[in-house]
Amino acid sequence: MELSEWVADIAVERFGAGGTQAHGPDPATTLVFCSRSEEAFVLGPRTRGRYFAGVDAHRLLVRLRPGLARAVLGVGVRSLVDEVVPLRELWGVSVGGPAGLRSALASRLADLDPRxxxxxxxxxxxxxxxxxxGAAARLHVSERHLRGLFGEAVGLPPKQYARVERVRRAVASGGTGGWTRVAAELGYYDQSHLHAEFRATMGVAPGAFAAGRYPEAAPC
Structure with a gap:
């Protein structure tokens, strides 16, 4: 099974010892295998950025598509917001390494309807x-139904989901082309709106973040 049909992104991140690792917010639920602990984890939706002291490690990340986490993990996503949970606690078994994680996920997805x-x-x-x-009108559902659906399936209210996702994309952009351009492309009212939400989420202004001037890091 091609996992790309089901997931938002699959990536491998490599880190070196020293310095600071910056992790932005992310409204997605993500499955992670970390080489340092040799264990798989679930990262619930993250509403704020986090900073850790750098270690020599790499990790496989599988970001689940919005709405998929509850069916795959067997728990409500609200309980996972800003939490890190060993995957074995949810599935009852250890998946082993990266290949085992991919295989176990593919097995669970095999019985799900892609729609x-x-x-x-x-x-x-x-x-x-x-x-x-606007989203509720386009989808022919009530706003109340849409909020309830999001809360159960994504873990965050739709308005908060949008705010976190915009900051995630702003972090990923690194300010390429200037923050005014980034603000316009991501749907902020103006650059000051981006700065306010970025600082509230990441703890520093966009320019400071892009320059690597991070808040104090926690131990990894």
Missing amino acids: SDALVASAAGLVLTSGVA
């Missing part, structure tokens, strides 16, 4: 461009 999270996936894109009211 099962279609409404949530569509809503996740629409709330970024059309807001909650």
Whole structure:
């Protein structure tokens, strides 16, 4: 099975010892295998950035598509917000290394309908461009239904989901082309709006973050 049909992103991150590792917010639920602990974890939706002292390690990350986490993990996503949970605690078994994680995930996905999270996936894109009211109208559901659906399937209210996702994309952009351009591309009212949400989420202004001037790091 091609996991790319089901997940938002699959990536390998490599870190070196020394310095600081900066991790931005992310409204997605992510499965991670870390070489340092040799164990797989679930990272719930992260509403704030975090900073850790650098260690020599690499990790495989599988970001689940919006709405998929509850079916894959067997728990409500609200309970995972800003939490890190060993995957074995949810699945009852250890998956071993990266290949084992991919295999175990593919096995669980085999029994799911690819269209099962279609409404949530569509809503996740629409709330970024059309807001909650616009997304609900486009999908022919009530705003109340959309908020309830998001809370259960994604773990965050749709408005908070959009805010976290915009900051995640701003972090990933690194300010390429200037922060005014980034603000316009991501749907902020203006650059000051981006700066306010970025600082509230990451603890520093966008320019300071891009220059590597991070807050004090916690032990990894």
